[in-house]
Amino acid sequence: MTGKQLWSWLAVAFAGLYFLLPLVGMFDFSMRMQRGVYSFEAYRIVLADPQFQQTFGYSIALALLTIVLGILLVVPTAYFVRLRFPSLRPAIEFITLLPLVIPPIVIVFGYIRIYNTSSVLPLTGSWWGTNILLLCGYAVLSLPYMYRSVDTGLRTIDIASLTEAAQSLGAGWVRILAVVILPNVFVSVLSGAFLTFAIVIGEYVFAALLNVNSFGPYMVWMGGNRAYEPSALAVVAFVITWACMGLIQLFTRFSKFSTARR
C-alpha cells in the first residue's frame, strides 16, 4: 500500500467512525434497559405507547399531505419556469432556497404573527386552521429539496418538444402535466418526496410552537422524561430516514424506463 492510499483509507476510516460511533453507542445504550441482558425492551415500550402510535401516525399523514401539496406546487411551477420564463429561474431558485437560510423559528413566528386569532385570517384559532398552517409551513420547509430535484429531473428531458408534441396531438395543460411531464420526472419527484418525508417526520420547531402533538415534540418530551426509550426512538427515527434514502436509490435504479438510457 502506498503512502497516498494509506492516507485516503485513514480519512475514510476517520469519517466512518465519526458517523458510526455515536449511532453504535446509542443503539447499545437502547438495548440495556433490563439490567444485565441485551433486550429490545425499550423498543417494545416505545412501540406499544399509544402516544407514539398517535403522534407517529399523525406525522406520517402530514408528511404524505405535504408531499402531495409540494408536488402540486412545485411541478407546474418548475415546468412553466423552464418552458415559458427561463429568465425567472435564478429568482425562483433563490426563493426556494430561502427556507434553508431563514431559521424555522423565524418562519413560524412570522406565521403566528400573521395568522393569529386577531388577524384577518385567524388560522391558529382552530384545529383545522392550525393543521393547514403546519401543512403549508412544511411545504415551504421542503421547497429547497423538492424544487431542486424536480428541476434537475426536468433538465434531463426535452420538455419543450414533448409539450409541443402533446399539444399537436390535442392535449391540454392538465393532461400534459399529468400524463407526459410528471411520469418522466417521477424519480426526481420521488427523491424530493422522500426528503420531504424525512424532514416532516422529525420536525420539532413548527409543531411545538403551533402546539401540535406530532412526532417531533413527542420525541423531545420522551427525551426529557425517560432514560432508555429516547435512544430507542432515535434509532427508530434513523431507520426511517435511512429507509427513505434507500428507497430513493432503489427507485432511481429500477425505474421501468430511464431517461438516461435514451
Added chain:
Amino acid sequence: MSFLDIRHLQKSFGALRVVKDFTLGIEKGEFVSFLGPSGCGKTTVLRMVGGFETPTSGAVSIDRRDITALPANRRKIGMVFQAYALFPNLTVADNIGFGLKVAGEGKAEIARRVAEMLELIGLPQLGSRYPFQLSGGQQQRVALARALAPRPQVLLLDEPLSALDAKIRVSLREEIRRIQRDLGITTIFVTHDQEEALSMSDRVVVMHQGVADQVGTPFEIYNRPTTRFVAEFVGTLNLIDADLVDAAAGHIRLAGVPVTLDRAPPSRAGERISLALRPETVALGRNGGDIVLPGRITEVHFLGPVIRVRVSVEGGGSIALDTFNQADRPPPSIGAPVDISMSHRDLLVLAA
C-alpha cells in the same frame, strides 16, 4: 383559396424580423418543402402554422377556416420533430394512441388504429417496446405514426431526418413520401438539405432572410432559379461575369467569346452581368454545345460516379464541370490544356 392558406405572415422577435410577408397557398394532398439555410425563417413559418408561435401579423387558414388565433391543441395538425419527441414513459403503442385517447376514442378503436399505424410504418411487432429500445430511424417512424393516427388535416415535418445517419435518411424519406401519397395528406416539410427537398416534394419553397425567394416544382427550382441566392443554394453552380454588348438583341461577351442569349438580360449595354451555369451542362471537349472556351485544368475531384473538374478559362474566370466516371478511361490530369463547351441555352441570367 387554397386548402392551406398562408397570407402575409410576419414574425418579429423584438427588433429582429424573422419572417417578412410570407404568402403561400398549398393544395389538398400536396407535399411542399421549405428549403433554406439556418435562420431563414422556415421553421418559424412552420411553427406559426402549427400554432407554436403567434404571428406578428398575417393569417393562416385551413379549408377556409381561419386558425390564426386557435391554440395548437385545437388545430388538428400533426407534427413530427427533429428530436423525435416520443413520450419516454409510454410504449410505442401508447405513444401512437395518445392523440386518439385525447380525442376520446374507445379502447377498441384505439387498438385497431394503432395496429393499422404500426403496419403502415412497417413495425407491427414493436408495439410493446419503449422508445429507448428503438433505433433513431424506428423512433422517427413511430413519431410519424403518432402524428398521423388522429387523422390530422395537415402534417408538419420539422427536419425529421436531420438526426439520422445517411443511409436511414434516404430510406426513411422514401417511406415518408410513400405514406404521404397513400394517405393523401397535405404536408409541409422543413429541411436545409436540398436533396431531400428536391427528391420528395411536389413544390419547393426556397426561403432566404424571412421571405420566399422562389416557389416552384423541384425541376423549376433546379433548372430555372430566378434569384442568385436560389441558384447558389440549390445545387452547385458556376457564377460567371460577362460583358453586355447589346441588351435588346441579347449579345454578350463571355470570356472574350461573343454569345447570343435567348432572353434579353435586364441590364443596359456596357454593364457587367451575372450568368450561372450548372457543372453538369458543361462538357470537356468541343462537342458540348455552341460555346467553346479554351482553358487549363486546375483541379480534379474524384467523387465516384462523377468526376468534378475545374478549368481556368483563358479569357478569365474558372468553370467547374462534371463528367461521368468511366472505368476504362483515367481521370483528366491537372495542368492539361483542354477545350470546354456548353450551350447558350443553359446559361441562366440571374435577377439579383
